[in-house]
Amino acid sequence: MSTAVIDEAAPAPTPEVIESFTVTVIIRRFDPEVDEQPKWVDYDVEMFATDRILDALHKIKWEQDGSLTFRRSCAHGICGSDAMRINGRNRLACKTLIKDLDISKPIYVEAIKGLPLEKDLIVDMDPFFESFREVQPFLIPSSKPGAGKERIQSVADRARFDDTTKCILCAACTSSCPIFWTDGQYFGPAAIVNAHRFIFDSRDDAAKVRLDILNDQEGVWRCRTTFNCTDACPRGIQVTQAIAEVKQAIMRGKP
Amino acid sequence: MWSWVLHRITGVAIFFFLLVHILDTALVRVSPEAYNAVIGTYQTPIMGLGEVALVGAIVFHAFNGLRIILIDFWSKGTKYQKVMFYVVIALWVITMLGFTPRHLINVFSH
Numbered sequence: 001m002s003t004a005v006i007d008e009a010a011p012a013p014t015p016e017v018i019e020s021f022t023v024t025v026i027i028r029r030f031d032p033e034v035d036e037q038p039k040w041v042d043y044d045v046e047m048f049a050t051d052r053i054l055d056a057l058h059k060i061k062w063e064q065d066g067s068l069t070f071r072r073s074c075a076h077g078i079c080g081s082d083a084m085r086i087n088g089r090n091r092l093a094c095k096t097l098i099k100d101l102d103i104s105k106p107i108y109v110e111a112i113k114g115l116p117l118e119k120d121l122i123v124d125m126d127p128f129f130e131s132f133r134e135v136q137p138f139l140i141p142s143s144k145p146g147a148g149k150e151r152i153q154s155v156a157d158r159a160r161f162d163d164t165t166k167c168i169l170c171a172a173c174t175s176s177c178p179i180f181w182t183d184g185q186y187f188g189p190a191a192i193v194n195a196h197r198f199i200f201d202s203r204d205d206a207a208k209v210r211l212d213i214l215n216d217q218e219g220v221w222r223c224r225t226t227f228n229c230t231d232a233c234p235r236g237i238q239v240t241q242a243i244a245e246v247k248q249a250i251m252r253g254k255p
Numbered sequence: 256m257w258s259w260v261l262h263r264i265t266g267v268a269i270f271f272f273l274l275v276h277i278l279d280t281a282l283v284r285v286s287p288e289a290y291n292a293v294i295g296t297y298q299t300p301i302m303g304l305g306e307v308a309l310v311g312a313i314v315f316h317a318f319n320g321l322r323i324i325l326i327d328f329w330s331k332g333t334k335y336q337k338v339m340f341y342v343v344i345a346l347w348v349i350t351m352l353g354f355t356p357r358h359l360i361n362v363f364s365h
Contacts, residue, residue, distance in 0.1 A: 178256075178259070224259055225259070225323060225326050225327070225333075225336070226256050226258075226259040227256065227333075227336060228256050230333075231256075238333060238334075240326075240333050240336075241333040241334070244326065244327060244332065244333050247327060248327075248328075
């Protein structure tokens with residue numbers, strides 16, 4: 001009895017040790033100055049369950065091999081720099097926790113597919129942003145608001161395109177699309193999502209122009225509803241839904 | 256993803272079947288004997304099993320095609336696409352359970 005009381009009164013003073021794991025990360029490395037072909041290289045890193053894949057990449061770069069090359073800016077899922085293929089799925093490295101992966105097996109990390117590989121985990125994003133620019137992703141109003149006034153929009157009108165405003169242009173969707181892998185001319189889900197954001201905006205008056213651009217052989221009709229983009233989006237945007245809505249708007253001839 | 260992969264594979268398979276099918280049917284214009292000879296080779300157990308595969312491919316392609324139409328034209332289609340895929344698989348299993356035993360009895364009782 002007395003021991004139990006003492007135990008309750010004085011909890012163990014030693015700080016709790018957080019369990020860590022040795023995780024094997026296999027990265028598809030490519031140095032254009034040395035390698036003919038990309039090659040898989042494995043690294044063992046000591047990680048906590050709450051660490052992210054980005055932390056593993058940092059540990060490798062800082063402690064094991066400084067030549068490892070990858071993009072990352074904010075490291076908190078906002079800038080969209082570190083989209084990569086983790087265990088065969090497009091994810092943001094900064095939003096993928098070790099505890100959500102099966103660490104009894106190695107973790108495979110490679111660059112996103114469908115865009116030209118430049119080095120290690122970096123791809124040339126120019127074709128991606130070229131498609132984005134082509135859909136004119138900016139407000140094109142035909143009238144001016146009254147002097148000193150704003151463009152008023154109802155809550156319902158704003159909600160119409162709310163989902164597609166969340167895009168961070170990380171290219172996870174476009175580079176998960178099997179159509180885009182084989183046909184680089186296809187606009188890709190990200191460009192259509194950003195067109196959707198303005199097509200269904202009540203303040204915008206250039207929906208016809210954008211629908212015309214997307215009513216192209218390489219436009220929305222390339223979409224085969226594989227839903228890979230919806231699964232890949234780190235922001236949870238219903239990408240295939242947005243593409244379907246643009247398809248219907250083209251058939252209607254108006255948003 | 257897998258519904259699309261299966262849709263492609265079954266689609267291409269059905270295309271090649273139709274190609275052969277048009278050629279063998281056209282043989283009747285060449286000579287009825289040649290037509291009979293070719294059609295006769297289809298009455299073997301191996302072809303009977305091939306017919307199970309063919310019907311399986313067509314049934315999946317048909318049901319999944321309806322699912323894709325709903326995804327494109329029904330406003331809630333994209334939301335229920337996974338459920339609809341399971342429905343397609345269930346309908347495929349039911350159809351094949353009805354077809355396969357009856358067909359195989361016919362094939363192997365000759």
